[in-house]
Structure formats: C-alpha cells, structure tokens
Amino acid sequence: MAPRFREGDAVVALSGKWISWAHTFVAYSAFLGALVVGLSLHYQKIVQNEYYGYPQEWFPSVSSTIGDRYPERAVFQFFIAMTSGPRFVLVFLWYVLTARPNSTLPKIVAGVGLFRTLSCGGWTYVTSTDDHGWHDIFMISYLVATLPWTLGCLSLSPHNAKAVRYRKILAGSFFGTLVPLVYFFIQHKVHKVPGAYTTYAFFEWALILFDVGFDAVTALDFDAFELVIRDVKGSSRGDRKQVADVVLEKGKDKPIGNVFASDFSWTGFLDATADVYNGYVFWSMLTSLGLTVWYFPLWHMGISGYEVMVMCTVSPFLLVKASVRSFVVKNVRYVHILSLSGLLAYLVRTPEYRLFSVAFGVSMSCLAWSATWYAERTQQSRLESRILAWSIGLVLSSVAKFALYTNNPVWPIMHAENGGWNNLGLILAIAATLRSTRAVTDNRGGIDLAKRPQTSPLLASLGLAGLFFGMHSLLSDSSTMVLWVWEGFPVRGPIAANGILTIAAMGLGILTGIFIQSTTLNWVNLMLAGMGAFILTSFHNWFGYMGALLLATNLMAVATPLVASAVRHGPVTFGLGFLIYNVLVLAHVWVVAYAFVPGGPLLREHTDWLMMATIMALAAGVYAASKDGSIRKQRIQSGKNVPRKTTPYYTYVLLSVELIGLAISYLRFPTNDYVPYHKNEKVITAGIWTIHFSLDNDMWSSERRMRDLIKELEIDVVGLLESDLQRIIMGNRDSTQYLAEDLGMYVDYGPGPNKHTWGSALLSKFPIINSTHHLLPSPVGELAPAIHATLNAYGELVDVVVFHSGQEEDPEDRRLQSEYLADLMRAVPRPLILLSYLVITPNEGNYKTYVGPRSGMKDIDPSDWDRWCEYILYKGIRRSGYARVSRSTITDTELQVGKFVVGQPEGSDEQLNEDQVPEGLRFPSMFRGQGRRDHRYHVFDEPRYFV
Numbered sequence: 001m002a003p004r005f006r007e008g009d010a011v012v013a014l015s016g017k018w019i020s021w022a023h024t025f026v027a028y029s030a031f032l033g034a035l036v037v038g039l040s041l042h043y044q045k046i047v048q049n050e051y052y053g054y055p056q057e058w059f060p061s062v063s064s065t066i067g068d069r070y071p072e073r074a075v076f077q078f079f080i081a082m083t084s085g086p087r088f089v090l091v092f093l094w095y096v097l098t099a100r101p102n103s104t105l106p107k108i109v110a111g112v113g114l115f116r117t118l119s120c121g122g123w124t125y126v127t128s129t130d131d132h133g134w135h136d137i138f139m140i141s142y143l144v145a146t147l148p149w150t151l152g153c154l155s156l157s158p159h160n161a162k163a164v165r166y167r168k169i170l171a172g173s174f175f176g177t178l179v180p181l182v183y184f185f186i187q188h189k190v191h192k193v194p195g196a197y198t199t200y201a202f203f204e205w206a207l208i209l210f211d212v213g214f215d216a217v218t219a220l221d222f223d224a225f226e227l228v229i230r231d232v233k234g235s236s237r238g239d240r241k242q243v244a245d246v247v248l249e250k251g252k253d254k255p256i257g258n259v260f261a262s263d264f265s266w267t268g269f270l271d272a273t274a275d276v277y278n279g280y281v282f283w284s285m286l287t288s289l290g291l292t293v294w295y296f297p298l299w300h301m302g303i304s305g306y307e308v309m310v311m312c313t314v315s316p317f318l319l320v321k322a323s324v325r326s327f328v329v330k331n332v333r334y335v336h337i338l339s340l341s342g343l344l345a346y347l348v349r350t351p352e353y354r355l356f357s358v359a360f361g362v363s364m365s366c367l368a369w370s371a372t373w374y375a376e377r378t379q380q381s382r383l384e385s386r387i388l389a390w391s392i393g394l395v396l397s398s399v400a401k402f403a404l405y406t407n408n409p410v411w412p413i414m415h416a417e418n419g420g421w422n423n424l425g426l427i428l429a430i431a432a433t434l435r436s437t438r439a440v441t442d443n444r445g446g447i448d449l450a451k452r453p454q455t456s457p458l459l460a461s462l463g464l465a466g467l468f469f470g471m472h473s474l475l476s477d478s479s480t481m482v483l484w485v486w487e488g489f490p491v492r493g494p495i496a497a498n499g500i501l502t503i504a505a506m507g508l509g510i511l512t513g514i515f516i517q518s519t520t521l522n523w524v525n526l527m528l529a530g531m532g533a534f535i536l537t538s539f540h541n542w543f544g545y546m547g548a549l550l551l552a553t554n555l556m557a558v559a560t561p562l563v564a565s566a567v568r569h570g571p572v573t574f575g576l577g578f579l580i581y582n583v584l585v586l587a588h589v590w591v592v593a594y595a596f597v598p599g600g601p602l603l604r605e606h607t608d609w610l611m612m613a614t615i616m617a618l619a620a621g622v623y624a625a626s627k628d629g630s631i632r633k634q635r636i637q638s639g640k641n642v643p644r645k646t647t648p649y650y651t652y653v654l655l656s657v658e659l660i661g662l663a664i665s666y667l668r669f670p671t672n673d674y675v676p677y678h679k680n681e682k683v684i685t686a687g688i689w690t691i692h693f694s695l696d697n698d699m700w701s702s703e704r705r706m707r708d709l710i711k712e713l714e715i716d717v718v719g720l721l722e723s724d725l726q727r728i729i730m731g732n733r734d735s736t737q738y739l740a741e742d743l744g745m746y747v748d749y750g751p752g753p754n755k756h757t758w759g760s761a762l763l764s765k766f767p768i769i770n771s772t773h774h775l776l777p778s779p780v781g782e783l784a785p786a787i788h789a790t791l792n793a794y795g796e797l798v799d800v801v802v803f804h805s806g807q808e809e810d811p812e813d814r815r816l817q818s819e820y821l822a823d824l825m826r827a828v829p830r831p832l833i834l835l836s837y838l839v840i841t842p843n844e845g846n847y848k849t850y851v852g853p854r855s856g857m858k859d860i861d862p863s864d865w866d867r868w869c870e871y872i873l874y875k876g877i878r879r880s881g882y883a884r885v886s887r888s889t890i891t892d893t894e895l896q897v898g899k900f901v902v903g904q905p906e907g908s909d910e911q912l913n914e915d916q917v918p919e920g921l922r923f924p925s926m927f928r929g930q931g932r933r934d935h936r937y938h939v940f941d942e943p944r945y946f947v
Contacts, residue, residue, distance in 0.1 A: 013227070019086050019093060020086075020222055023087055023090050049197050052197070056194040084121065094113065105156065108152065113149055119145065126138060147655070153214075166217045171210075173210045177203050180199075190491045191491060268649045269649045271649070273653055275386065275650075276389045276393050278336070278389065279392060281339075281410075281425075284425075286366075287476050289312070289359065290727075291695075295351055303596070310585060312362050312366075315363040315578075316367055316370035317571075320575065328367060333437035333438075336436075338360075340429055342360070342362055343412075343422065345357035346412045357412070373386060384647075391556060391559045395658075399478075399660055401477050402661055404419060406477055406732070406735075407733060413699060414701055418702075419704060460577075460624045460625070461572075461573050461580060462621055463622065463624060466584075467618065468581040469617075470555045470614050472581075479499045479502075480732050482496060484754045485544035489746075490769075497669045509556025510556050510654060512557040513560045521625050525557065532552075532553075533611045533614070537608055566621075584614065588728050591606055594782075674765045675744075682902045683880070683921060684793055684877075685898070685900075688871075689721070690870065693758075705888070707738070710743060719803075721758070723759035724757060740763050748761065748787055749761050750785055755775060755785070757785040760804050764791055766793045769790045771789035771790070773786070778816075778817070781806045784813070786804075794902050796831075798902060799831065799832040801825065801832065803835070803838075818838075818849040818850055825875070826854060834874065836870070836871050836873070864939070874906075877902065877904070877906065878906055881898065881917070881921060881944065881945045881946065883944070885937060886938045897923070899921060908947050910946065914942075923943040
C-alpha cells in the first residue's frame with residue numbers, strides 16, 4: 001500500500017524467505033515436539049491401538065501423538081498457534097507472487113490456501129473427543145484442499161528450476177505415500193495385522209514431512225521479496241534508507257503448465273459444469289432404464305413383453321432422414337428438455353406408466369446427444385468439449401451412487417422417503433439444459449468433411465457399442481468391479497469404500513484422453529485394455545482389481561476419439577451403435593438368466609465371451625478412428641489447430657468431482673467396532689430373507705424399509721438372498737452396502753456378479769473370521785450360491801451358512817445340492833446355523849437330507865408344517881426362539897428369525913410361554929397384533945420359545 005502522506009523512513013526490512021523458514025520451523029516443532037514429549041512420558045499408551053500394543057506396535061501415529069493426552073496436546077497446539085501467523089503471510093505472499101491482471105486462478109489458489117489454514121485450526125483445536133463429527137469435517141476439508149493447493153502451486157510456479165524440481169519431488173512423494181498409507185491402514189483396520197499400524201504410522205509421519213516441506217520451498221521464491229515497515233510520519237528513528245513504496249516486489253512469474261495458463265472465467269466454468277451435469281442426467285436415465293424394465297420380468301418370473309422398451313435407445317436412427325435431422329439439430333434444446341421426462345418419472349405411481357416415461361426420456365436423450373455431437377462435427381474443440389462433458393457425467397453419476405450406497409438420487413425408483421433427491425436433481429437439470437444449449441451451433445469452418453471416411457460405419461458403430469456397454473456395465477458404479485474380485489474373509493482385496501480407486505482410474509483415463517490423446521489410438525493401448533479385461537475376468541482380490549483399474553483407465557481414454565470417429569460416419573453410426581449395445585445388454589442378462597429366456601443355455605455362464613466381444617468391438621472402433629484420423633489429426637489437417645480454451649474448465653470440474661469422491665470414501669470407510677444387541681445374554685438373533693433384488697411391489701428401492709425391520713427385530717446375523725444387483729438390468733446396485741454401514745455390520749457380499757448367480761449375502765454384528773463361497777451342483781437350472789462363514793461370537797467360533805437352492809422345476813439340481821450341503825455341514829465341528837431357501841416340504845424328500853443324520857442338523861421348529869422356501873436349521877447351539885414376520889410390500893417373501901444362545905447345549909423342542917423367557921431373549925412386542933408398517937408376527941401370530 002502506498003503511504004498516505006509521504007515517502008517515509010524504513011524502520012525494518014526483512015527478506016521474504018524468513019517467512020517460509022519461520023513457518024517451516026514452528027510447524028515441524030509442533031509435530032516433533034509433541035512426538036518427543038509423547039515418547040518420553042506416555043510411550044506405551046500412544047503406541048497402543050484398538051487391537052495391539054507394545055511390543056507388536058512400537059511407534060505412534062500422528063493422531064495418537066497429538067491427541068488428547070497432556071502435555072503432548074498442549075505442546076502441539078502451542079506451536080500450531082505460532083504457525084498461524086507465518087502461514088497467513090505465506091499464503092498472502094504466494095498470491096502476490098503469482099497474481100496477474102485478469103487472472104483468476106491465483107485468487108482461487110489463495111482462497112484454497114486460506115481455507116486449508118482455517119480447517120487445520122479446526123481439527124487441531126476440536127479433537128475427536130470434543131466433537132468427533134466436526135473433527136472429521138475439518139480433517140476431510142484439509143485433506144481435500146491439499147490437492148488443489150498442491151496442483152495450483154505447481155501450475156503457478158515462477159521460472160525457478162530448483163524450486164519447481166523440489167515441488168515436484170515433494171508433491172510426488174506426498175501423493176505416492178498415500179498408496180502404502182491406505183494399504184497398511186487396511187491391513188490394520190480390516191485384517192488386524194500386528195505391526196501394520198506402526199508401518200502405517202511411518203507413512204503418516206512422512207506425509208507431515210512432505211506437506212510442510214512442500215510449503216518450505218517457497219523460501220526459494222520469496223528470496224526476491226523484501227518486507228518493509230515504513231515510518232510515514234517520522235514517529236520513529238530509522239536508518240534513513242529509502243526503498244520503493246510497495247511493500248512486496250514481484251519476482252519472475254511465468255507459470256508452468258500450458259493447459260492452465262489461460263485466464264480463468266467463471267462463465268466458462270459454469271458452462272462446463274452445466275455440460276457435465278447434462279452428461280450426468282443422460283447416464284442417470286440410461287442406467288435407470290434397465291432397472292425399471294427389470295421390475296416386470298421379476299414379478300412375471302419370465303419374459304413379460306416390457307423388455308422391448310430397451311430398444312428405445314435406437315432413436316438416433318431418426319437422424320438418418322435429412323428433414324428430421326435438421327429439425328432436431330435446430331431444436332436440440334427442446335429435445336433435451338423433453339428428455340427430462342425420465343427424471344419426472346418418479347411422480348408416476350403406476351409402474352407401467354413410469355417405465356414408459358423413463359423410456360421416452362431415454363429415447364429423447366439418446367437422440368439429443370447424438371444430434372449435439374453431429375451438429376458440432378465441424379467444430380472439433382466444441383465437439384471434444386461435448387464428449388468430455390458426457391464422459392465426466394459418467395464419473396459424476398458414479399460418485400453420486402458412491403455417496404448413496406449405489407443408488408442414484410434422481411432415479412425413478414427413488415423419492416424423498418427412501419433417500420431420493422429428485423426435486424433438486426430436476427431443477428438443476430432444467431437450469432443446466434437451458435445454459436448448456438443456449439448457444440446456437442455454428443457449423444462454419446472446421447474440418448473438411450468432403451472426403452469420406454476410409455472405413456465402414458459398421459466398424460465405428462461397433463466401437464461405440466463396445467464403449468457404451470463397457471462404460472455402462474463396469475463403470476456406472478464404483479463397486480461393480482470390486483465385487484467381481486471379492487472372495488470373502490479374511491479380506492484380501494478391495495472393499496466398497498475402495499471404489500474411489502475405480503473413480504480415480506476413470507478420471508485418469510479422461511485426463512489421458514485430454515492431454516496425450518495421440519497415445520490412446522494405438523494397438524498397445526488396446527492390448528492393455530484387453531489385458532485388464534483378462535485379469536479382471538480370470539483373477540481375484542487385489543491382482544484382479546489391478547486389471548479392473550487398467551481396463552477402466554483405457555476405456556475412458558478412448559471415449560473421445562471413438563465418439564469423434566463415429567460423428568464422421570454420420571448419424572446412422574449412433575443408431576447402429578446403440579442397437580449393437582442393446583444386443584450386448586441382452587447378452588449380459590442371458591448369461592445369468594439362462595433358465596428363464598429362450599436360447600439361454602447357449603450363453604450360460606459365459607461372461608468371458610461377453611468380455612471378449614466388448615474388447616473386439618472396441619478394437620473395431622479403434623481401427624476405424626485410427627484410419628479416419630483422431631481429433632488432433634483432424635485439426636492439423638484442417639489448418640485449425642486452435643488451442644482448446646474450454647478444456648481447463650472440464651478438467652477443473654473433473655478434479656472437483658474426484659475430490660468429492662475422495663471425501664465420500666473417507667466417510668464410508670468401515671469402523672469395524674460393531675456390537676450385538678444383547679451381548680450380556682450372549683444371544684445371536686439370526687434371520688433369513690429373500691429381498692427380491694431390493695425392488696418393492698410398487699417399484700421403489702426398498703433398502704431403507706429393510707433396514708428398519710432388521711433394526712427393530714434386533715437381528716445380529718442375517719442372510720439375504722436374491723441380493724446380486726450388479727448388472728445393467730438391475731441398475732448396478734448393491735443393497736448390502738447401505739444395510740451394513742447403516743446397521744453397523746460386517747458384510748460378505750457373496751459370489752460376485754461374474755459367478756452368474758442371483759446372489760447370497762451375509763451381514764453380521766460379529767467379526768467374520770473366515771468365509772468361503774460355494775457354487776453348488778446345478779447341471780440344468782440356475783446356479784445355487786452359498787456362503788460358509790465362521791464368526792467370532794462372544795469369544796466362541798460359530799459357523800453360519802447362507803444358501804439359495806435351485807428352483808422347483810429342477811428336482812435333480814435340488815437333490816445334488818442337498819447332498820453337497822449336507823456333507824458340508826456334517827464336516828463342521830463347531831456350532832452351525834443354516835439360513836436358507838430350500839424349496840422343500842417339511843418331513844418329505846430332500847428335507848430328510850438337510851435335517852437328520854447325514855447333515856447332523858436340526859430344524860428350528862419341526863412342528864411348523866407351513867413352509868416351502870425359507871428354513872433355519874442348527875446344530876451344537878441352543879435355539880431359544882423362532883418367529884415369522886410378514887413382508888408388507890417390500891418383497892414377495894417373509895422374514896424368518898431365530899434366537900440362539902452361545903455356549904449352551906441344543907435343548908429340546910418343548911415350547912415355553914413368553915413370560916417364562918428372560919427379557920433379553922424375547923422378540924420385540926411391537927410386531928404383535930397388527931404390528932407396525934404392515935409387519936407382524938404371522939402364521940402362528942406370535943413368536944415361539946423353546947426350553
């Protein structure tokens with residue numbers, strides 16, 4: 001600031017580098033001081049964690065060091081308070097160093113730096129003991145802000161080779177450390193490996209060193225600054241040395257990173273955000289189509305006729321006729337608005353009409369996007385921006401499902417009561433559509449399309465079909481490929497919270513397509529995609545998931561050139577592409593529903609064939625695109641290789657979406673500290689429920705209603721059948737994630753979607769020590785999945801088997817399955833509970849194999865003759881109670897529940913009155929009589945208790 005009166009005397013002059021050194025010294029003092037004090041006074045206490053202590057764990061984590069113990073906490077907070085002064089000045093000096101006229105990015109980076117500083121104060125002075133929620137909010141905010149702060153500083157770095165080199169090294173070390181940090185945290189938290197937390201602690205301390213060190217590099221830049229205190233009124237006696245009026249002097253300033261060198265514009269950012277949200281709406285509607293179609297064959301137990309609605313996606317064929325094409329292109333805004341009927345469908349209560357509304361919306365959306373791409377065919381930068389928005393829209397859709405436990409908040413199966421955000425989603429969609437389509441497409445200039453493409457439209461259409469199908473079937477939910485490689489307990493691979501890695505791989509693929517697009521259209525990349533598909537299909541656990549990430553990255557990388565290539569072949573390519581995509585979607589259903597569809601045995605259990613077809617379709621598209629020329633080549637050939645000024649805004653939107661996903665992953669990581677409902681009585685309340693793919697009788701998502709009943713019945717262990725929803729036709733969902741995280745339970749998802757079953761899952765309040773997945777003999781009918789798990793129940797090992805047998809139409813399958821399972825249960829030396837769907841009549845046929853000498857199992861209630869599907873069997877443990885609870889409209893099957901007492905012998909079949917039963921062994925009284933929400937004890941109208 002210039003002096004108000006006159007140029008004054010310099011009282012103090014200080015080099016700017018000392019601000020950086022002061023910040024570095026006091027920041028390191030805060031952490032290292034607390035560490036030294038903690039090691040000196042409370043060594044064994046701060047190395048102790050929830051599982052192990054000294055000597056298994058011998059070095060403390062950052063959080064335990066700076067936590068609630070005195071005086072470590074006081075030392076840390078004292079020095080952090082001292083750090084705040086230099087920190088605020090450091091952020092200010094960095095802004096002054098990098099600020100330029102009409103440049104907004106330095107302001108954004110400075111704002112992030114200020115926000116990061118304040119959030120650091122939040123988690124420092126509000127500990128997890130004070131308020132766990134706010135502590136986590138401040139901590140997550142700080143971690144999330146670290147990425148844009150680091151990238152922003154790298155982008156704005158002046159020409160100082162030494163400083164830039166150190167920043168790259170420290171930033172790379174920081175983000176590289178996150179990988180082993182997460183790995184060893186999982187080893188500690190999930191696998192409970194002794195010593196893993198100590199290794200995790202070293203990586204955590206390394207993050208601190210790299211984080212503070214990154215900001216210390218500013219000393220090399222601030223050396224060009226001199227901070228001056230000037231006496232402008234003569235109130236002090238200075239050395240009379242005159243200096244410039246400005247307090248700070250800018251150094252060399254040219255930023256690195258060509259993509260981010262252009263001026264930032266909020267208008268451009270909002271335009272990109274609107275485009276991406278439109279892409280999100282497209283994917284939300286497309287992924288809801290199969291889900292609403294699935295409702296009808298589900299209730300018809302076979303083909304219903306409504307399956308024809310999947311063909312609504314071929315609407316781009318209408319663009320082949322010139323008059324229709326011209327009309328749609330000129331009125332594309334109104335076609336986009338008409339497509340929003342898919343979001344309005346949740347207001348339609350009748351399932352048939354709701355499906356029609358969704359199908360119309362999807363039809364219009366496919367038509368609108370195809371017309372938009374075609375209209376931009378001569379404006380390659382704008383075409384690329386549209387494709388980027390569409391691709392990032394898929395990432396946003398996946399993040400939204402990640403936040404809502406695999407449900408999309410704007411789906412037509414959602415509403416306010418079950419967690420939907422339909423109203424907000426619709427309002428944002430209208431606003432985004434109006435903004436995104438407000439500009440009239442300008443077809444002047446650009447590339448010369450007089451030269452016809454060198455390849456057939458069929459090849460480009462195959463490429464589109466493979467792209468659409470791969471993105472939809474594998475990437476529309478972050479946990480789909482996680483469940484492909486899931487093998488049970490102990491955990492040896494990713495869990496649902498690790499879905500952020502899939503989202504990150506998708507983002508990496510998009511960035512690859514943006515910045516090094518020339519490398520995406522080659523056979524090496526295609527071979528990498530094929531290799532990823534092979535590894536994902538053939539292997540499990542972390543190695544299999546590495547293949548999934550490789551496939552995700554390469555699939556997203558080729559999206560832009562494949563769509564651009566299709567544009568050059570004309571509108572017929574999109575119609576044909578969606579048609580072939582529909583064939584792949586039907587094949588995706590046929591591989592598991594072979595018992596219910598014509599020609600099903602031909603594709604039975606052949607997901608491998610489907611994966612090969614996807615890669616071959618992509619190969620055809622890559623060949624066509626490489627022959628016809630990529631976007632970048634087209635620019636060069638046309639002489640209009642103009643820089644893409646809009647690309648940075650889509651990159652900003654993508655990074656923002658990725659940061660949201662990172663925060664969600666942190667919040668969703670399991671705590672693994674679950675407690676059973678009646679631990680004093682050592683009771684296991686176990687249930688079995690066929691959940692009908694989490695669609696209720698009225699086509700609404702039913703997870704929350706299931707959650708309420710399971711919680712109110714105080715169930716500790718529950719087997720869920722018909723639980724595998726990770727297919728296009730079922731929305732790529734997983735209901736067990738919401739149930740497990742909301743109810744506080746461990747979860748084994750069961751055989752994955754690539755095992756071709758209808759699903760079986762196990763949720764448990766007790767730690768799952770080991771679990772094995774079985775596919776029982778099914779020579780004719782559908783595969784019969786089973787989970788055999790060993791639980792640590794009150795310090796004793798208790799086994800649980802969850803099993804879904806074959807259908808009534810396949811008696812030989814059911815006989816073989818009964819013998820397999822009987823032998824399996826007989827071999828278990830520990831107490832065992834079977835939660836099952838058997839399709840038998842009590843005391844007849846296969847019942848005698850399941851219950852009797854061959855299996856060693858007993859029926860929970862031999863006098864209950866009115867059963868056919870669900871059965872609970874047991875051995876080696878006391879059965880104390882049994883109840884049958886009506887389903888309401890959640891599903892088509894009741895919930896059966898049994899109570900067992902650990903550590904006591906089996907007992908007899910003699911029944912007791914409820915007043916003879918201790919309070920902790922009773923079932924809730926709320927379900928007597930009319931019950932609650934149409935759930936009540938039925939068949940014998942009350943629970944049964946046994947001696």
